[in-house]
Amino acid sequence: MAGQSIVLRNNQPVALTEIPRLSLDAFRAWTVSQVEAGKRLAVLCCFPQIHGFLLCAVLADDANGWLELAGAEAAQEFPSLTPQCVQAQLFEREIFETYGLRPVDHPWLKPVRFPCASHHPNHKIGEMDYFQVEGPEVHEVAVGPVHAGVIEPGHFRFQCHGERVFHLEISLGYQHRGVMQALLQASESQRRHLMETAAGDATAGHTTAYCNALDALAGRQAPARAHAIRGIALEFERIACHIGDLGAMAGDVGFLPTQAYCGRIRGAALNMTAAICGNRFSRGLIRPGGVAYDLDDAIIRHLLERLEAVRADAVSAIELLWITPSVLERFERTGVVSKEIAEEIGLVGPAARACGLNRDVRHDFARGIYQFQQIPIASVESGDVYGRAMVRWLELLRSMTFVREMLLALPDSKIMSEPGAMKPESIVVSLVEGWRGEICHIAVTDAQGELSGYKIIDPSFHNWFGLACALRDEAISDFPLCNKSFNLSYCGFDL
Amino acid sequence: MISPVSISSVAAALILSPLLRSIINRTKAGFAGRQGPPWLQPYYDLIKLLRKGAVYSRTTTWIFRASPVAGLTMALGALCLTPMGGENSVLHFEGDLLLFAYMLGLWRFFTILAAMDTGSSFEGMGASREAFYSALAEPALLLGLEGLALKAQSASLSGIYAALENSVSAGGHAATLIFIMLAFLIIYLTENARIPVDDPTTHLELTMIHEVMVLDHCGVDLAIIEYAGALKLWILGLLITGLFVPIQAGATWLNLGASILCLFLLAVLVGVIESVMARFKLVKIPQLLTGAFVLAALWGVWIARTQL
Numbered sequence: 001m002a003g004q005s006i007v008l009r010n011n012q013p014v015a016l017t018e019i020p021r022l023s024l025d026a027f028r029a030w031t032v033s034q035v036e037a038g039k040r041l042a043v044l045c046c047f048p049q050i051h052g053f054l055l056c057a058v059l060a061d062d063a064n065g066w067l068e069l070a071g072a073e074a075a076q077e078f079p080s081l082t083p084q085c086v087q088a089q090l091f092e093r094e095i096f097e098t099y100g101l102r103p104v105d106h107p108w109l110k111p112v113r114f115p116c117a118s119h120h121p122n123h124k125i126g127e128m129d130y131f132q133v134e135g136p137e138v139h140e141v142a143v144g145p146v147h148a149g150v151i152e153p154g155h156f157r158f159q160c161h162g163e164r165v166f167h168l169e170i171s172l173g174y175q176h177r178g179v180m181q182a183l184l185q186a187s188e189s190q191r192r193h194l195m196e197t198a199a200g201d202a203t204a205g206h207t208t209a210y211c212n213a214l215d216a217l218a219g220r221q222a223p224a225r226a227h228a229i230r231g232i233a234l235e236f237e238r239i240a241c242h243i244g245d246l247g248a249m250a251g252d253v254g255f256l257p258t259q260a261y262c263g264r265i266r267g268a269a270l271n272m273t274a275a276i277c278g279n280r281f282s283r284g285l286i287r288p289g290g291v292a293y294d295l296d297d298a299i300i301r302h303l304l305e306r307l308e309a310v311r312a313d314a315v316s317a318i319e320l321l322w323i324t325p326s327v328l329e330r331f332e333r334t335g336v337v338s339k340e341i342a343e344e345i346g347l348v349g350p351a352a353r354a355c356g357l358n359r360d361v362r363h364d365f366a367r368g369i370y371q372f373q374q375i376p377i378a379s380v381e382s383g384d385v386y387g388r389a390m391v392r393w394l395e396l397l398r399s400m401t402f403v404r405e406m407l408l409a410l411p412d413s414k415i416m417s418e419p420g421a422m423k424p425e426s427i428v429v430s431l432v433e434g435w436r437g438e439i440c441h442i443a444v445t446d447a448q449g450e451l452s453g454y455k456i457i458d459p460s461f462h463n464w465f466g467l468a469c470a471l472r473d474e475a476i477s478d479f480p481l482c483n484k485s486f487n488l489s490y491c492g493f494d495l
Numbered sequence: 496m497i498s499p500v501s502i503s504s505v506a507a508a509l510i511l512s513p514l515l516r517s518i519i520n521r522t523k524a525g526f527a528g529r530q531g532p533p534w535l536q537p538y539y540d541l542i543k544l545l546r547k548g549a550v551y552s553r554t555t556t557w558i559f560r561a562s563p564v565a566g567l568t569m570a571l572g573a574l575c576l577t578p579m580g581g582e583n584s585v586l587h588f589e590g591d592l593l594l595f596a597y598m599l600g601l602w603r604f605f606t607i608l609a610a611m612d613t614g615s616s617f618e619g620m621g622a623s624r625e626a627f628y629s630a631l632a633e634p635a636l637l638l639g640l641e642g643l644a645l646k647a648q649s650a651s652l653s654g655i656y657a658a659l660e661n662s663v664s665a666g667g668h669a670a671t672l673i674f675i676m677l678a679f680l681i682i683y684l685t686e687n688a689r690i691p692v693d694d695p696t697t698h699l700e701l702t703m704i705h706e707v708m709v710l711d712h713c714g715v716d717l718a719i720i721e722y723a724g725a726l727k728l729w730i731l732g733l734l735i736t737g738l739f740v741p742i743q744a745g746a747t748w749l750n751l752g753a754s755i756l757c758l759f760l761l762a763v764l765v766g767v768i769e770s771v772m773a774r775f776k777l778v779k780i781p782q783l784l785t786g787a788f789v790l791a792a793l794w795g796v797w798i799a800r801t802q803l
Contacts, residue, residue: 148698254694254774260527326773477777480699
C-alpha cells in the first residue's frame with residue numbers, strides 16, 4: 001500500500017506536507033482495510049486548514065511497533081467509516097460536533113459532550129435520545145449524572161428485563177472544559193497546567209505524552225536521567241491507582257479487609273511521588289525538555305524503603321482477594337468482554353490486556369526509559385472482572401520491580417536539556433502507556449513553529465464503549481463492580 | 496400476670512438494641528485496622544435524625560408517611576411476643592408464633608409499599624428484590640418455628656423456648672439444634688440486610704436491597720426506621736440466642752443478663768462474617784435461602800420422626 005500512508009515511530013515528527021493526501025473515498029477504503037487487517041485506529045481527527053479541513057487517521061500496528069498516518073482534505077462532509085469500522089464511531093461524532101464536518105451515513109450522530117457546539121442546535125445539557133427497548137416487563141433505569149459516591153458526573157441508561165441488562169448506554173460530557181481549544185491560546189507554562197489536569201489522576205501520563213511531543217518537535221532529547229524520572233513518576237502513578245482500584249473493587253463486593261487497607265496503601269504510594277516533587281499527583285514534575293526535580297541519594301534511599309513497605313502491605317492486603325472464594329465468585333465471569341469484541345472496538349490498557357490482547361505502549365511503542373528497560377506485558381484471557389483485577393495486580397508488582405531497578409541504577413546526567421525551536425509545519429504523534437492505557441497526543445505546528453493544532457485522546461475515550469459491552473446480559477446489580485473494574489476517566493473523556 | 500423480668504426484657508430491648516449496630520461496626524473496624532465510631536454513635540445518629548425536618552416527594556402519598564410508624568408498631572408488637580432468658584414474653588398465647596411471623600411480614604409489606612410509592616426506579620428494584628428474597632426466607636422461618644413447636648408441643652414462642660431450656664438441661668437433643676441455628680442465622684442475615692445478602696454500608700443504589708427502599712425517608716421517619724431496624728436485630732437475635740442459651744444461670748435475672756450477653760456475641764459474629772467474606776451475587780441469594788429452608792425442613796422431619 002505504498003504511497004497511501006506514511007509510517008512513523010512513536011514521537012517521530014514529520015512535515016505536514018509529507019502526509020499523503022488521499023481522496024475521501026480512498027482514505028475511507030484505506031482506513032477500513034487497515035483496521036480489517038488487524039491494525040487499530042488510534043486516532044481519527046481533523047485539523048482546520050485555511051480552506052476546509054485535514055482529516056487524519058493514525059493506525060497503530062501493535063505487532064510491528066509503528067504508526068501509519070494518512071490524511072485527506074474535506075470541505076463539509078466525508079463518507080463515514082463507522083458502518084465498516086466500529087472504532088471510528090466516537091471519533092466521527094466528535095469531529096462533527098466540534099467542526100461541523102459531517103460524516104455521511106454515520107448511523108447515529110449523538111452528541112459526545114455538553115454543551116455541544118452549534119452543530120447540535122437543539123441540545124441542552126443532559127438532553128439526548130437513547131436507544132430504547134420495548135416490550136412487556138422491560139424497564140429503563142437511569143443513573144446519574146449526579147451519583148451517590150464522590151465520583152464525576154456521567155449518565156448511564158439501562159434497558160433491563162428484570163435484573164438483566166439488555167443494553168447500557170453511557171452519556172458523558174458533563175464537564176467539558178474545552179481543554180484542546182484552550183491549549184492553543186495558552187502560553188507554554190499555562191499549557192503545562194492544562195496537561196496536568198487533562199485527567200487529574202493520570203497527570204504523569206498526560207504530561208509525559210505532551211512533553212515527549214514537544215521535545216520531538218523541538219528536536220531535543222530529554223536527558224537519560226530525566227527519562228528515568230519520568231518513568232518512575234509514571235509507574236508510581238500506576239502503582240497508586242491500581243492499588244486504589246483493587247481496594248475499590250473489593251469495596252464494591254463488600255469485602256472489607258482489602259478495601260480498608262488499600263485506601264491507606266494508595267496514600268502511601270502517592271506519597272512516594274510527593275517525596276520527589278512535593279505533589280502527590282506529580283504536578284510540576286515533568287517539563288518539556290526533562291524534569292524539574294532531581295533525586296538525590298537521600299530521596300532514593302527513602303523511596304526504596306517506602307517502596308518495600310508498600311509492596312509488603314499491598315501483597316498482604318491484595319492477595320486476600322485471590323484466596324477468598326466469595327470474592328472470586330463475584331469477580332469471575334462477571335462483565336465479560338470477549339477478545340473479538342475487544343479487538344473490534346479497539347480497547348486499550350488493562351481492559352484490553354484482560355481480554356488476552358497483548359497491547360502495551362511501553363512494549364509496542366517504547367520511548368524514553370522503556371527503550372532500555374522493559375516491563376513484561378501482563379495479560380490474561382478471561383475478559384471478566386477477575387481478569388481486569390488480575391492484570392492490575394500483575395502490573396503493579398512488575399511496576400514496583402521496575403521502579404526499584406530504576407532507583408538503584410539511575411543514569412547519571414542532567415535533568416533538563418537545552419531548549420530549541422519547534423519545527424514549523426510538522427506533526428508528531430506521541431503515545432504513552434498511562435495507567436488506564438494508551439494516552440495519545442498529536443501536536444501540529446504552524447509556519448512559525450507555534451502549536452496550531454493539538455489533539456488529546458485519553459484511554460477512556462476508547463474504553464467507555466467496552467464497559468457498555470461488558471454489561472450486555474449482565475445483572476444490573478453488578479454494574480458498579482464492572483464500572484470499577486474499568487475505572488475510566490470522565491474528565492479525560494470530556495476534556 | 497406479667498412478671499417484672501418480662502417487662503425488664505422489653506425495656507432492655509428498647510434501650511440496648513441500637514448498641515448491637517455499634518458492636519457490629521466496632522468489630523468490623525477492628526478487622527479493618529480502624530478504631531471505629533464511638534460506642535454510642537447509633538444513639539447520636541438517632542438523636543440527630545429526630546431533630547431534623549423531613550422532605551417529602553410530591554409523588555408520595557400517605558402510605559409513604561405511614562410506613563415508618565407501621566413498621567415500628569410491628570416491631571414493638573413482635574418484641575412483646577418474643578421471650579427472653581427463658582421467661583415468658585409480655586404477650587403470649589397458643590399460636591402466637593404465626594402472629595410473630597406475620598407481623599414481620601406486615602412490616603416488610605409496608606416498607607415495600609412505601610418504596611413503590613416514591614415512583615423511583617431504584618426503590619422499585621429494591622422492593623422487588625426484597626419481595627422475592629423474603630418470599631423465600633419466610634417459609635424457612637415458619638418451618639423452623641413449627642419444627643420447634645412440634646418439639647416443644649406448644650405453638651407459643653414463650654412455650655417453645657421454655658421447653659427448650661428444660662430439654663437441653665435434661666441432656667436432650669442439643670446437637671441437632673445446630674441445624675435450626677444455621678437456618679435462623681441465614682434468615683437473620685437476610686432479614687437484617689447484612690453481608691453476604693445485602694451490604695448495609697454501600698452507597699451503590701443498584702446493588703442495594705434494603706437500603707435503597709428507605710433512600711427517600713429522612714428526619715424523624717428515618718430515625719423511626721433505623722430504630723425499628725435495630726429492634727429487628729434484637730428480636731430475631733433472640734430467636735437464635737434462645738436456642739443456645741438455655742444454660743441455666745440459676746436465677747431469672749442472671750438468665751436475662753446471659754441472654755443480653757449472647758446477643759452481643761451474636762453481633763460480634765455478624766461483624767466477623769462481614770469482615771471475612773464478600774457479598775453474594777444477587778442471583779446466588781435464592782440458593783442460600785433455599786439452604787436455610789432445607790436445613791429447617793430437615794430438622795422438622797427429624798423432630799417429627801422422633802416425636803411421632
